[in-house]
Amino acid sequence: MQKLFHPFDPFVLLFTIGFSFVGIFFLYKLIRWIERLSDKDTELLNNSIFTVKTWQALKEVIWESLLHRKIFGINKRLGYMHMSLAFGWFMLILIGNVESIYYSGRFFKPIYISVFWRFFDPGPSFPQAVYQPGFAFWMDFFLLLVLSGLALAIIKRFRSVWLGLKQTTRQRPVDRLALTALWLIFPIRLLAESATCGANGTGSFLTGTLGHLMSSALSPEPSFLSLEPFVLPLWWAYSSVLLLFFVTLPFTRYAHIPSEAVLIFLRKYGIRVSRESPGYTDLSTYSCSSCGVCIDPCQLSDALPGRQVQSNYFVKSIRHHEHTDIQWDCMQCSRCEKVCPVGLELMTMRQLSRTDMAMGSKSTIIGHPGRNGQAHRILYFAGCMTHLTPSIIRSMSQIFDQAGSSWQFYDPDGLACCGRPLKLAGQSEGANRIKEQLQADFLASGAELLVTSCPICYRMFNEDYILPGMKVLHHTQYILELIEWKRIRVDQNKLTAAYHEPCELGRGSGVISEPRELMSKLYQKDTTPDIEGLCCGGSLGAPGLDLVTRRAVARGALGELTSGKPDVLITACPLCKKTFGPVSEIPVMDFAEAVARSLTGGSVLPETSKSLKTRHKQQVAV
Amino acid sequence: MAGKKNFGFERHAGRQIDLDHADNSLATELAEVVSAWSACISCGSCAATCPAGQNVGFNFRRLHYKIKLSLEVETDNYPSLLTSCLLCGKCQLVCPRGIPTRYLSIQIMQKTKHYAEVIPPV
Numbered sequence: 021m022q023k024l025f026h027p028f029d030p031f032v033l034l035f036t037i038g039f040s041f042v043g044i045f046f047l048y049k050l051i052r053w054i055e056r057l058s059d060k061d062t063e064l065l066n067n068s069i070f071t072v073k074t075w076q077a078l079k080e081v082i083w084e085s086l087l088h089r090k091i092f093g094i095n096k097r098l099g100y101m102h103m104s105l106a107f108g109w110f111m112l113i114l115i116g117n118v119e120s121i122y123y124s125g126r127f128f129k130p131i132y133i134s135v136f137w138r139f140f141d142p143g144p145s146f147p148q149a150v151y152q153p154g155f156a157f158w159m160d161f162f163l164l165l166v167l168s169g170l171a172l173a174i175i176k177r178f179r180s181v182w183l184g185l186k187q188t189t190r191q192r193p194v195d196r197l198a199l200t201a202l203w204l205i206f207p208i209r210l211l212a213e214s215a216t217c218g219a220n221g222t223g224s225f226l227t228g229t230l231g232h233l234m235s236s237a238l239s240p241e242p243s244f245l246s247l248e249p250f251v252l253p254l255w256w257a258y259s260s261v262l263l264l265f266f267v268t269l270p271f272t273r274y275a276h277i278p279s280e281a282v283l284i285f286l287r288k289y290g291i292r293v294s295r296e297s298p299g300y301t302d303l304s305t306y307s308c309s310s311c312g313v314c315i316d317p318c319q320l321s322d323a324l325p326g327r328q329v330q331s332n333y334f335v336k337s338i339r340h341h342e343h344t345d346i347q348w349d350c351m352q353c354s355r356c357e358k359v360c361p362v363g364l365e366l367m368t369m370r371q372l373s374r375t376d377m378a379m380g381s382k383s384t385i386i387g388h389p390g391r392n393g394q395a396h397r398i399l400y401f402a403g404c405m406t407h408l409t410p411s412i413i414r415s416m417s418q419i420f421d422q423a424g425s426s427w428q429f430y431d432p433d434g435l436a437c438c439g440r441p442l443k444l445a446g447q448s449e450g451a452n453r454i455k456e457q458l459q460a461d462f463l464a465s466g467a468e469l470l471v472t473s474c475p476i477c478y479r480m481f482n483e484d485y486i487l488p489g490m491k492v493l494h495h496t497q498y499i500l501e502l503i504e505w506k507r508i509r510v511d512q513n514k515l516t517a518a519y520h521e522p523c524e525l526g527r528g529s530g531v532i533s534e535p536r537e538l539m540s541k542l543y544q545k546d547t548t549p550d551i552e553g554l555c556c557g558g559s560l561g562a563p564g565l566d567l568v569t570r571r572a573v574a575r576g577a578l579g580e581l582t583s584g585k586p587d588v589l590i591t592a593c594p595l596c597k598k599t600f601g602p603v604s605e606i607p608v609m610d611f612a613e614a615v616a617r618s619l620t621g622g623s624v625l626p627e628t629s630k631s632l633k634t635r636h637k638q639q640v641a642v
Numbered sequence: 643m644a645g646k647k648n649f650g651f652e653r654h655a656g657r658q659i660d661l662d663h664a665d666n667s668l669a670t671e672l673a674e675v676v677s678a679w680s681a682c683i684s685c686g687s688c689a690a691t692c693p694a695g696q697n698v699g700f701n702f703r704r705l706h707y708k709i710k711l712s713l714e715v716e717t718d719n720y721p722s723l724l725t726s727c728l729l730c731g732k733c734q735l736v737c738p739r740g741i742p743t744r745y746l747s748i749q750i751m752q753k754t755k756h757y758a759e760v761i762p763p764v
Contacts, residue, residue, distance in 0.1 A: 348745070404693060404730040435693045437728040445729045445748060454728070560731050563748055566678050567740030598735055 027140040031252070032132040034259040038266030039131060045270045046278045049306070053282065056299030061291045068289040077288035081281050086110055090361040094313060095184040097172065102311070102361075104169030106277075111162040119155040135262075138213045138227070139255050142220035146228035160226035163213075166206050174203065180312075187321060189312040189332055191273075198272040201265035208261055212254035219247040273336075279306035280362055293365040295372055295448075304364050305339035308332055314356035314366075319555055320349065323572040331356040331366045338373055345564060347373040351573070352444055352561025353523040355552060370561075374446025395466035396428040401481075403474030404441075405594040407434035411626075412473050412594055415616030416495060422619050423507040428467065440480035444561045451484075459485050471498045473612060475525035475593045476560060482529055494525060496535045496592050496611050503541060510541055510618040515625070517543040518586040520577070520600070521553035522593035535592050535611065542614055547584025554580060556591075558599030574603050582606060588625060590614060604628060664712040671753060672709065676746045681739040682706070688733030688743055694726045702733055706746065725751070 057065065068074070083089045086107045092099030113134070120134040121127055123141055133140065143149065143156040150157070172183060177199075180188040191199065210230065217223030218231025231247070238246040269275060283303055293301050314331040315321055321330065329349035337346050350370050357366045400420065406412050420427045430436065439454035462470060462485075470492045472478050478494045481487070493501070502508045519539050525531045539546050557565075557573030565573075578600060581589060589608045591597050600608045607626045617626075673679055689695055689703040733743040 404728075404732050405735070408691070408732060408735055433696065435696055437693055437730050439728075441729045441731055441744075445744075447729065450725075450728075558735070560729075560744075563729075563731075563742060563745035566742055595735075 026126075026129055026133060029136075029139070029252075029255070031256045031259045032130075032136055034256075034263040035135060035266075036130070036132055038263035042266045042269055042278075049270075049279075050282060053286075053299040053303045056297065056302070057291065058294065058296035061286075061294075061297045061300065064290045065286065073288045074285065077285040080284050080288065084284065084361070085277075085280050088361065090363075091311070091313065094359055094361070097183045098176075098185065098311075098313070101169045101172040101176065101183065104165045105173065108162045108166035108169060112159065112166065115155060115158050115162065119159070122155070136255065136259075138216055139251075142216050142222040143224070145221055146217060146223045146232060149222065149224045149228060154224075156222075156224040156228075160224040160228075163206065163210060164226055167210065170203060170206055185312055185316060187312065187315045189273075189310045189315065190328060191310075192336070194268055195272045195310070198265060198268035198274055201261050201268065202274070204261045205258070205265060208254065208258045212251070212258045215247050215251045215254050219251055273308065273310035275306045276309040276362070279303060280309070283307040283362070287363070293368045293372065295375065301369060301372065302339075304369065305335050307362050308335040308339075308364060309362060310336065311361060313359050313361055317355040317359055317552065319353070319355070319557070319573050319576060320351065320569070322576050323557070323569050324349070331360070331364075334370065334373075335364070335366070338369070348562065348564035350562055351523075351555045351557070351559035351565070353553075353555035353559060354527050355523075355555070358527055358552065371444060371446050371448075375448060394428075396426045397467060398425050398427040398469045398471055399430050399462060399465050399467035400427055401430045401436070401438075401470060401472040401474075401477060402434070403431075403472055403477040403594070404434065404437055405476070405598065406473040407431075409594040409597055409610070412597075412610045412612050415610070415612040416471075416473060418616045418619060419499060419502070419508065419612065423502045425507075427471075428465070430462075430465075438474075438477040438480040439484070440476050441560045443480070443484075445563060455480075455484055459487065462487060462490060469493060469498075471495055473594060473610070475522045475529065475531075476595065478531075479524045479529045494529075494531055494534075494592065496525075496538055497531060499611060499615050500534050500538050500541075503538075508615070508619060510615055512542060512544055513618070514544050515587040516545040516547055516585070517588045517590050518581050518584060519546065519548045520556065520581050520589055520591040520596055522591060522596050523553060523555050523559070525592055526553040538611055538615075539590065542590075542611075542618065547586045549580055549583055551580060556593075556596040556599040558595045560595070570599065571603055574599050578604055588614075601628075659711055666710075666712040668750075668753060669710050669712060672706075672746065672749055675749050676742060678739070678741045679706070679746060682710075682741055683739060685738060687736045687738060691732045691736045693730060693732065694728050698726045700726050702727070702743065702747070706750070709750070727751075 054062075054065070086103075088099050088102040088106060091102050116137050117134040120129070120137045120141075123137075124133065138159075144152070144154065176183045176185065176188055180186070210227065213227040214223070214230035214234060216231070217227045218233075218235040222228065223231050235247045265274070269277070286300060286303065291297065291300050293304060308331075310332045312332060318330045320327070327349070329346055331350075334346050334350065337344050347370050352367055352370065354367050357364070360366060398420070400416060402413050402416075417429070436458065437454060438458065439451035442448075442454065443451035468490060470481060470487065470490055471494075472481065472492070473495045475494060478492065481492045485492075499508075503510060517539065519535060521527075521532070521535065525535070536546075536548075539548070554577040555573060556577055557570040559565075578589075582605070587606060589600065589604060589606055590611060591600070591608060592611050594610065597608050597610050605628065607628050609626060613626070684703060684707055686703045689701045692700065692702055694700045695702065727747050729744055729747060731744045734741070737743055
């Protein structure tokens with residue numbers, strides 16, 4: 021016969037209060053997030069919610085929020101740690117629920133019933149239950165899984181290197197409190213369940229065995245009664261740590277547990293971080309789990325030791341509305357974005373936070389001398405930075421001429437700017453104004469192909485400009501095309517070279533294979549290390565960094581790039597060349613220069629700034 | 643003969659800074675944020691390489707030199723001129739003292755926001 025009332029004990033109230041608090045908090049947050057979406061994004065949400073996208077998002081939630089597939093891809097031990105905690109806990113909740121429904125015969129019941137089920141129903145008798153893989157067995161199995169993850173989490177906190185992280189996130193006091201609560205939840209649960217099982221002579225391989233050991237340690241006589249006084253206090257303790265965890269959860273990194281799932285759904289619907297949808301940006305900040313994966317790839321971790329500038333600290337600072345200058349301390353190299361397991365749009369978030377700080381630039385570009393009425397097939401846009409490395413421009417014009425291209429130099433006086441520097445500094449309004457002007461100008465030129473030497477401009481042209489009927493190529497792509505069409509011929513030389521992949525070209529624009537192919541055509545031996553592209557330190561993304569820090573980043577990157585002892589370092593960006601030049605022991609060249617040297621049959625190696633200086637000193641001494 | 647004699651050259655008004663009235667608060671604030679600014683030797687490389695400077699009458703060297711000397715802060719329209727800065731960072735690359743001029747520019751923009759709001763852009 022069914023009982024009229026649900027089983028009850030006062031300790032369940034603590035859990036119920038905590039759980040209700042979290043529920044109400046996130047319901048309120050969810051309403052706010054949706055409310056603060058732009059009209060366009062609300063429409064996207066309404067149009068996609070009853071489509072296949074919802075199922076795809078659900079699949080992604082299982083893969084990412086529970087199984088943490090992306091972290092597994094980055095680091096297996098770390099992946100196991102996150103998976104065991106998330107998936108193990110989820111399974112405990114799921115199986116606990118099914119078990120309580122199965123035995124109580126009631127589908128609708130207070131949530132605490134399934135959470136504290138072992139207290140109300142001590143389960144099958146020990147040791148028989150060990151050999152029958154029923155509910156008790158699986159509950160023990162997943163509790164063990166969670167405990168193994170917890171052990172790794174504790175190791176990570178004190179010896180993060182063992183989990184493959186050089187550094188782990190530094191935490192705020194409230195994070196520490198929640199972390200302590202989280203660490204206590206599962207051991208106390210183990211003790212509480214074991215004590216209950218020990219007192220009743222029940223349980224499976226984990227709780228049953230431990231309960232049996234506990235009771236025999238307390239009284240050598242098999243009476244089972246002596247554990248009884250410990251049972252209730254342990255369940256009170258379990259309920260209290262749950263309360264503590266739930267009450268602190270919304271204010272800590274653990275807020276990502278409910279938020280990340282919402283983020284995955286909205287992202288699947290096509291919503292992206294933008295100034296018009298502050299709700300989505302806020303949701304993104306809540307979804308950061310502060311896992312610390314972004315810290316090691318950040319080159320500023322070495323260049324600015326002790327400073328907390330990495331993305332997880334930045335996200336925290338905007339989430340808590342702190343007025344710091346942290347948004348400026350970022351080179352926008354997007355190494356962190358690439359590894360972020362949550363897939364947060366960290367670069368856009370930084371740029372948007374910069375908009376809040378600075379005022380809208382009213383930049384305009386007036387007139388472009390050097391253009392004549394005649395239409396040419398190719399328009400060459402050098403870019404601001406290339407004007408500081410004139411040898412790249414010279415080399416490019418040699419290449420154009422040698423190939424017999426019909427080309428025109430767009431900015432011979434160095435007056436044009438693509439607008440990306442303004443965009444990176446958060447001045448999207450000014451950047452847009454420049455974009456409108458250049459766009460119209462490019463289209464009016466009648467050219468079919470726009471070739472640029474600067475990856476920063478290349479990315480801007482590709483991402484922001486609308487140029488119908490006009491193809492945009494970085495000069496590495498263009499040169500490779502020329503070689504493939506046999507318009508120019510380069511000879512492979514015997515030197516060893518390494519390629520430095522510019523952030524904006526590789527990660528930023530996805531131009532990865534072309535420069536590498538060009539490398540194989542130019543040099544016999546390629547010693548490019550197999551690492552994710554590094555930032556040279558000259559980044560336009562980080563206006564706040566001083567020269568010392570920039571040089572430190574450059575030296576760090578050079579150390580990695582020249583580990584294979586190359587004769588020359590090849591890059592595809594004038595800014596990288598300019599940044600590496602003064603600190604490099606070996607010559608730094610752009611692809612254009614290397615190709616032009618090969619075309620003209622000149623010396624294959626330029627001089628380093630160091631050797632130039634030495635020679636100058638010798639001459640002065642003479 | 644009374645009056646000014648024309649010797650074929652002119653004298654201009656004294657450029658001495660009136661320390662009683664000079665307001666160098668902007669310079670002090672900026673120096674706090676961009677400490678490397680104190681290393682500036684006013685060589686003018688920044689202005690020479692500036693693409694905006696060749697388009698409009700924007701002279702970065704003159705601008706921050708004036709800020710340093712607290713000259714004509716109210717009357718000069720430098721804040722609105724600064725809005726023509728493209729933040730391209732060329733000045734930073736050519737600066738022989740390695741001053742983060744791009745950041746300096748952003749900081750001046752922020753700190754002189756109130757001027758820019760009253761003076762229409764160029």
